[in-house]
Amino acid sequence: MSLPYTKKVLDHFMHPHNVGKIENPDASATEGSPACGDMVKLYLKVNEKTQIIEDIKFESYGCASNIATGSIITDLARGKTLEEAKTLNWKSAADALGGLPAVKVHCAVLAVDALRTAIENYEHQHGLLKEKTPTTRTVVLRRLSKVINPLAGLDVVKTKLVKKVEVENHKVTVYVELPSDHQFANNVRNEIEERIEPLWDVNQVKVIFTKQ
Amino acid sequence: MESSMIYLDNAASTRVDPRVVEAMLPYFHDYYAVASSEFSHSPGLKAREALDHARNTIARRLKARDEEIVFTSGGTESNNLALKGAAQSFQGKRNHLICSSIEHNSVTHSCKWLESLGFHTTYLSVDQEGFVDLNQLEDSIDENTFLVSIQHGNQEVGTLQNLEAIGKICRSKEVLFHTDASQSFTFLELDLSRLPADLVTLSAHKIHGPRGVGALYVRQGTPIKKQLHGGYSEFDLRPGTENVAGAVGFGKAVELSTSEHVKRIRMMQSRLADGLTHDIDDVVLNGSQDLNKRLPGNINVSFNRIEGESVVLHLDMRQIAVITGSACFSRSLEPSYVMMAMGFSHERAHGSIRFTISRFNTPEEMNRVVETCREIARSLRSISPLHKQGV
Numbered sequence: 082m083s084l085p086y087t088k089k090v091l092d093h094f095m096h097p098h099n100v101g102k103i104e105n106p107d108a109s110a111t112e113g114s115p116a117c118g119d120m121v122k123l124y125l126k127v128n129e130k131t132q133i134i135e136d137i138k139f140e141s142y143g144c145a146s147n148i149a150t151g152s153i154i155t156d157l158a159r160g161k162t163l164e165e166a167k168t169l170n171w172k173s174a175a176d177a178l179g180g181l182p183a184v185k186v187h188c189a190v191l192a193v194d195a196l197r198t199a200i201e202n203y204e205h206q207h208g209l210l211k212e213k214t215p216t217t218r219t220v221v222l223r224r225l226s227k228v229i230n231p232l233a234g235l236d237v238v239k240t241k242l243v244k245k246v247e248v249e250n251h252k253v254t255v256y257v258e259l260p261s262d263h264q265f266a267n268n269v270r271n272e273i274e275e276r277i278e279p280l281w282d283v284n285q286v287k288v289i290f291t292k293q
Numbered sequence: 294m295e296s297s298m299i300y301l302d303n304a305a306s307t308r309v310d311p312r313v314v315e316a317m318l319p320y321f322h323d324y325y326a327v328a329s330s331e332f333s334h335s336p337g338l339k340a341r342e343a344l345d346h347a348r349n350t351i352a353r354r355l356k357a358r359d360e361e362i363v364f365t366s367g368g369t370e371s372n373n374l375a376l377k378g379a380a381q382s383f384q385g386k387r388n389h390l391i392c393s394s395i396e397h398n399s400v401t402h403s404c405k406w407l408e409s410l411g412f413h414t415t416y417l418s419v420d421q422e423g424f425v426d427l428n429q430l431e432d433s434i435d436e437n438t439f440l441v442s443i444q445h446g447n448q449e450v451g452t453l454q455n456l457e458a459i460g461k462i463c464r465s466k467e468v469l470f471h472t473d474a475s476q477s478f479t480f481l482e483l484d485l486s487r488l489p490a491d492l493v494t495l496s497a498h499k500i501h502g503p504r505g506v507g508a509l510y511v512r513q514g515t516p517i518k519k520q521l522h523g524g525y526s527e528f529d530l531r532p533g534t535e536n537v538a539g540a541v542g543f544g545k546a547v548e549l550s551t552s553e554h555v556k557r558i559r560m561m562q563s564r565l566a567d568g569l570t571h572d573i574d575d576v577v578l579n580g581s582q583d584l585n586k587r588l589p590g591n592i593n594v595s596f597n598r599i600e601g602e603s604v605v606l607h608l609d610m611r612q613i614a615v616i617t618g619s620a621c622f623s624r625s626l627e628p629s630y631v632m633m634a635m636g637f638s639h640e641r642a643h644g645s646i647r648f649t650i651s652r653f654n655t656p657e658e659m660n661r662v663v664e665t666c667r668e669i670a671r672s673l674r675s676i677s678p679l680h681k682q683g684v
């Protein structure tokens with residue numbers, strides 16, 4: 082038996098394209114977390130007039146599938162309009178890589194999710210939403226369900242790390258059951274802010290740690 | 294395997310020593326008769342002689358009696374026989390057993406099976422270095438406890454338990470003591486004339502012997518019931534036509550394993566540990582920090598901010614074979630239960646890499662491994678979204 086990866090996957094893994102950070106990106110998104118063993122951060126520069134993705138970069142903490150998908154999906158999205166890029170999915174990435182092992186879907190899908198979320202964040206912040214649905218507790222909880230509880234490796238909503246969410250006057254307050262000096266407190270705060278701040282009608286996000 | 298490969302997965306299995314293969318061959322080609330009793334034909338006697346000789350080699354190494362060594366198909370079977378065999382002989386009298394939470398699956402899954410039959414198990418927690426708490430052990434033993442099973446050296450992080458102290462507690466509380474010495478046998482002293490252990494698991498393929506052979510040491514008088522039924526071989530504890538060639542190979546492997554090798558392996562271990570933790574930024578040693586309280590060939594580290602499977606694959610591309618405790622590598626897609634039991638974060642488990650050294654490795658290889666790991670860490674960290682704590 083040889084390695085379960087195609088030559089293409091290994092090429093992208095060994096020499097990933099479009100890696101790094103974009104300073105002052107027009108939008109960005111993070112998916113996954115170190116606790117899950119896979120995490121992708123993706124940055125976009127978008128031409129406001131043409132809505133073409135002019136620059137795209139990613140950073141990865143993850144396995145070969147994760148890195149290779151980040152590399153290929155950023156290749157595929159570069160030069161496309163946001164609308165075109167939105168049609169990219171896991172299958173586009175897997176096909177372009179000549180196939181991915183089925184058990185690795187969960188690692189590979191993160192880069193695709195990150196692209197989706199980054200585009201969505203861009204739309205929120207640049208008035209491009211077709212329907213401007215107001216942010217409610219449900220909307221916030223749905224976004225928070227992508228934030229991972231570093232203690233459990235599962236999301237902060239399901240593991241009840243998030244105790245309460247309040248939405249009022251364009252201000253979102255999230256109560257987190259951790260001591261404020263906990264080693265992961267800052268990470269959790271940053272991730273929550275990063276998830277909620279892009280919402281079009283949110284002006285302020287507050288994370289309150291409730292445990293002594 | 295390609296000869297340029299640096300193989301550092303010796304805790305999983307080892308290269309069979311060519312002299313072991315050499316010693317086994319006659320028992321396939323010439324003396325292939327069934328090892329038989331003394332009133333049989335001469336080919337059978339020849340096979341019996343070889344089997345007894347192998348048994349004696351192992352017994353002497355343990356300072357045990359020949360009839361206390363029961364050949365099995367390996368560490369897995371020995372662990373199953375020890376736990377289930379002891380449980381069955383206590384059935385209806387005592388129903389509680391104790392093991393640590395970082396035992397090999399052949400121990401913990403045997404416990405789970407026994408639980409389905411009405412027994413119950415206490416899984417002792419371990420500290421950050423993987424050591425069992427002796428006070429917790431003592432407190433966990435009650436009048437229903439019949440057996441304590443605690444391994445000698447851990448397969449993943451290499452931590453060595455204090456067998457003397459554990460054995461003493463078990464003796465004073467009058468419960469059986471089983472230890473899984475699959476990883477430590479011949480590398481560390483096991484003197485059963487002094488150590489109060491009743492059952493000891495051994496495996497041949499961890500010491501350059503063949504796979505599919507092991508043994509269970511059963512101290513004379515230990516209540517234990519056989520788990521396979523058929524014949525009366527191996528002192529009526531393990532039926533089946535004896536694997537003479539396998540036993541011969543195991544015996545030869547024991548004979549070939551010397552304290553000189555252990556010295557060399559220890560030297561490489563310390564070189565590797567120093568290199569990985571000093572020459573590379575942000576690397577932590579998992580398991581006992583005192584190398585003398587680790588299996589001689591084991592080094593397990595976490596590369597912070599890097600996921601383990603990527604490291605394994607990069608190393609493989611550069612002809613170095615290791616494994617990781619990351620979920621992405623495991624068949625269960627769960628991070629290593631050993632690392633989790635030691636109280637580590639998921640992140641630390643996902644970044645853990647195990648290097649296990651054998652006498653076939655060289656000090657030069659250790660240098661190359663450190664250098665290669667340094668390059669890989671640099672390259673993977675340069676694309677990582679995670680940043681060093683406090684920076």
Ligand SMILES: Cc1ncc(COP(=O)(O)O)c(C=O)c1O
Nearest residue numbers: 367368369397448473475476496
């Ligand atoms: C600690 C320990 N116990 C038991 C076993 C099982 O031994 P075997 O592979 O001979 O069945 C192993 C190795 O796989 C091990 O590392």
